[in-house]
Amino acid sequence: MLVISDVIRGYTDTIILAQLREGDSYGYELNKRIQSITDSEFELKEATLYTAFRRLEDDAYIISYWGDENVGARRRYYTITEKGLELYRENLQDWDKIKDMIDSLLKDVCCKGWLSRPLLLQR
Amino acid sequence: MLVISDVIRGYTDTIILAQLREGDSYGYELNKRIQSITDSEFELKEATLYTAFRRLEDDAYIISYWGDENVGARRRYYTITEKGLELYRENLQDWDKIKDMIDSLLKDVCCKGWLSRPLLLQR
DNA sequence: TCATACTACCTCGCCTGTCAATGTATATAA
DNA sequence: TTATATACATTGACAGGCGAGGTAGTATGA
Numbered sequence: 158m159l160v161i162s163d164v165i166r167g168y169t170d171t172i173i174l175a176q177l178r179e180g181d182s183y184g185y186e187l188n189k190r191i192q193s194i195t196d197s198e199f200e201l202k203e204a205t206l207y208t209a210f211r212r213l214e215d216d217a218y219i220i221s222y223w224g225d226e227n228v229g230a231r232r233r234y235y236t237i238t239e240k241g242l243e244l245y246r247e248n249l250q251d252w253d254k255i256k257d258m259i260d261s262l263l264k265d266v267c268c269k270g271w272l273s274r275p276l277l278l279q280r
Numbered sequence: 281m282l283v284i285s286d287v288i289r290g291y292t293d294t295i296i297l298a299q300l301r302e303g304d305s306y307g308y309e310l311n312k313r314i315q316s317i318t319d320s321e322f323e324l325k326e327a328t329l330y331t332a333f334r335r336l337e338d339d340a341y342i343i344s345y346w347g348d349e350n351v352g353a354r355r356r357y358y359t360i361t362e363k364g365l366e367l368y369r370e371n372l373q374d375w376d377k378i379k380d381m382i383d384s385l386l387k388d389v390c391c392k393g394w395l396s397r398p399l400l401l402q403r
Numbered sequence: 404t405c406a407t408a409c410t411a412c413c414t415c416g417c418c419t420g421t422c423a424a425t426g427t428a429t430a431t432a433a
Numbered sequence: 434t435t436a437t438a439t440a441c442a443t444t445g446a447c448a449g450g451c452g453a454g455g456t457a458g459t460a461t462g463a
Contacts, residue, residue: 167286172385230440263298353411
């Protein structure tokens, strides 16, 4: 019932931006890298990946260019823009907040019984 | 651009289950509680909340009954079932894994430069 | 008494992101 | 020549979130 892509949903774009920070890349490689980082526990489906690229490029968070391979399949490389980098930084900060928020919504607050009703102590 | 509800998406159901663990509750109260826990940084929109209730009840993760208020608006209370509790526990475990996964995808792996290519050390 | 606000529930229809399925093209190894 | 890997792209179905709208009771104060 819990579909991982639903959790990731809001973060596919940010994940792509995060990877592009480390240098230009293209779809296929980027996805392999993601699989490798997550020990193959996660991958972006191709359809998802390429629609995300379109979205990001339409909004000027990345720009693309064709590689000049004279052998093998052609590759479309992507570069993160300054705007994209800013977005990445913002989203990263948000992520840390959201993480804590979900944690506090999913887990018992400590000291149950010490106080009669739940209190959020870590904020 | 980063819409919180997209991140939460996969977790609205689990959040509801988590709250019901602590005792029966009804929509309005549950949402107030969520707002209070998150310092009003988050709320479930009513439409989202009630559709989630339907979904969860259809799948037998919760059951509902009408409160016997003889004053004020009627309330529909929800109880978490054994099946719901199991789901909650599973999803909570998944959350901890997914959290780490997203972290590793968004953030630099430590020791950059120490190793020439990214490695996931925390797994 | 009338307006306003809060409690409490519900539904319709749009929007957006995911993804299965499908298609294209090149290269290489069996 | 058949299969597999690389590499990109699109279409259409599906699901969840949610704005907008609705119902109905209670309370308060002007």
